[in-house]
Amino acid sequence: MEEVFIEPWEVDETIHEEFYVPDYITQIGYKVLEQYDLSVKSMVVVTTKADKGGAIWKLETNAGPKSFKLLHRRPTRSLFSLGAQEYLVDVQKAKVPPIIKTKDGQNYVEAGGKLWFVAEWIEPLFPVTKDLEGAKQLCHALGEFHRLSKGYVPPEQAETASRLYKWPKSYEKIVNKMDWFRTIANAYNDLPASSHLLNVVDTFETQAINSLDRLQQSQYYNLVQSGNESWGLVHQDYGWSNGQMGADGMWIIDLDGVAYDLPIRDLRKLISGTMADLLRWDTTWVREMIRAYHEANPISPELYEVLLIDLSLPTEFYKNIKEVVYEPELFLNDPATVALIQTIVDTDQSKWPVLEEIKDDWKGGN
Numbered sequence: 119m120e121e122v123f124i125e126p127w128e129v130d131e132t133i134h135e136e137f138y139v140p141d142y143i144t145q146i147g148y149k150v151l152e153q154y155d156l157s158v159k160s161m162v163v164v165t166t167k168a169d170k171g172g173a174i175w176k177l178e179t180n181a182g183p184k185s186f187k188l189l190h191r192r193p194t195r196s197l198f199s200l201g202a203q204e205y206l207v208d209v210q211k212a213k214v215p216p217i218i219k220t221k222d223g224q225n226y227v228e229a230g231g232k233l234w235f236v237a238e239w240i241e242p243l244f245p246v247t248k249d250l251e252g253a254k255q256l257c258h259a260l261g262e263f264h265r266l267s268k269g270y271v272p273p274e275q276a277e278t279a280s281r282l283y284k285w286p287k288s289y290e291k292i293v294n295k296m297d298w299f300r301t302i303a304n305a306y307n308d309l310p311a312s313s314h315l316l317n318v319v320d321t322f323e324t325q326a327i328n329s330l331d332r333l334q335q336s337q338y339y340n341l342v343q344s345g346n347e348s349w350g351l352v353h354q355d356y357g358w359s360n361g362q363m364g365a366d367g368m369w370i371i372d373l374d375g376v377a378y379d380l381p382i383r384d385l386r387k388l389i390s391g392t393m394a395d396l397l398r399w400d401t402t403w404v405r406e407m408i409r410a411y412h413e414a415n416p417i418s419p420e421l422y423e424v425l426l427i428d429l430s431l432p433t434e435f436y437k438n439i440k441e442v443v444y445e446p447e448l449f450l451n452d453p454a455t456v457a458l459i460q461t462i463v464d465t466d467q468s469k470w471p472v473l474e475e476i477k478d479d480w481k482g483g484n
Contacts, residue, residue: 124230137163183239197276210266218321230353254410259368261414264381267350280378296323337420346378
């Protein structure tokens with residue numbers, strides 16, 4: 119019988135449930151579970167990535183609750199993250215969910231052109247409070263995760279997922295996209311949001327160019343010379359949902375996207391995302407978040423310099439405005455876009471005094 123390959127699927131909200139998974143994928147899942155020494159009492163979808171072809175179920179079994187995942191990435195890429203999860207649990211005793219082995223001792227089953235795996239479902243887990251104390255707990259747990267991930271060597275058959283050497287190219291991409299945004303706004307200059315975008319794009323382009331210049335003159339190139347394994351892994355999607363409090367401390371879940379990188383990339387994302395939620399930059403929050411991280415995974419003055427440079431990059435503007443490239447008419451016609459641009463501008467203006475205030479915090483270490 120010819121194998122069916124799993125593809126991303128369309129969700130019609132008028133007929134499908136919130137976490138719809140096509141029947142053929144569910145049937146493949148049941149077949150996969152036959153390779154585990156588990157008696158499954160129920161299987162409930164808890165989240166999906168329909169546009170990428172992934173899903174997570176919660177299983178109730180004779181051995182307690184389990185997480186059952188269909189990984190949407192290439193199998194060789196998924197092998198990298200599964201190897202990392204095993205290393206963190208078995209070697210480093212990190213608080214990440216242990217993988218359940220198949221009947222023949224494997225970490226996964228390959229079916230439908232994807233990897234599937236079962237892990238422990240950690241209970242109870244709850245998000246930390248959305249205040250400074252919660253942010254500090256998140257940062258400390260992140261630092262601990264980064265420190266414990268050092269030394270990871272992926273399985274031979276896995277591809278190496280690394281962003282360690284790609285910082286200059288990612289900065290250049292943001293610089294170049296600013297001109298795309300300008301060109302599109304000019305081409306659709308009769309749409310409501312176009313003039314607002316044109317009014318601010320030059321400012322953010324200048325910021326991106328300055329950040330790139332600073333990166334190229336920083337210790338970045340010296341830092342990355344020590345290589346992937348010495349720096350360890352970043353989570354790439356870390357926040358209030360993927361760092362949660364358990365009965366015995368903070369757990370980090372959903373490691374499917376881990377990659378080698380400078381660890382402060384995760385910290386920068388967490389800080390800039392938290393400030394965006396606050397709608398303003400706050401010196402106390404930023405300082406305390408960095409210090410909480412530093413307690414678990416010390417930041418050198420050289421790495422702190424790169425963190426400041428990454429915080430100066432207009433990532434929130436880029437992240438939110440890049441949709442204009444894919445659906446320009448829809449994006450520039452949406453009244454919410456004008457409000458979004460103004461919010462980003464207002465928040466960005468509060469960033470610079472904070473970065474100025476903290477720039478010397480790590481001179482000679484901290």
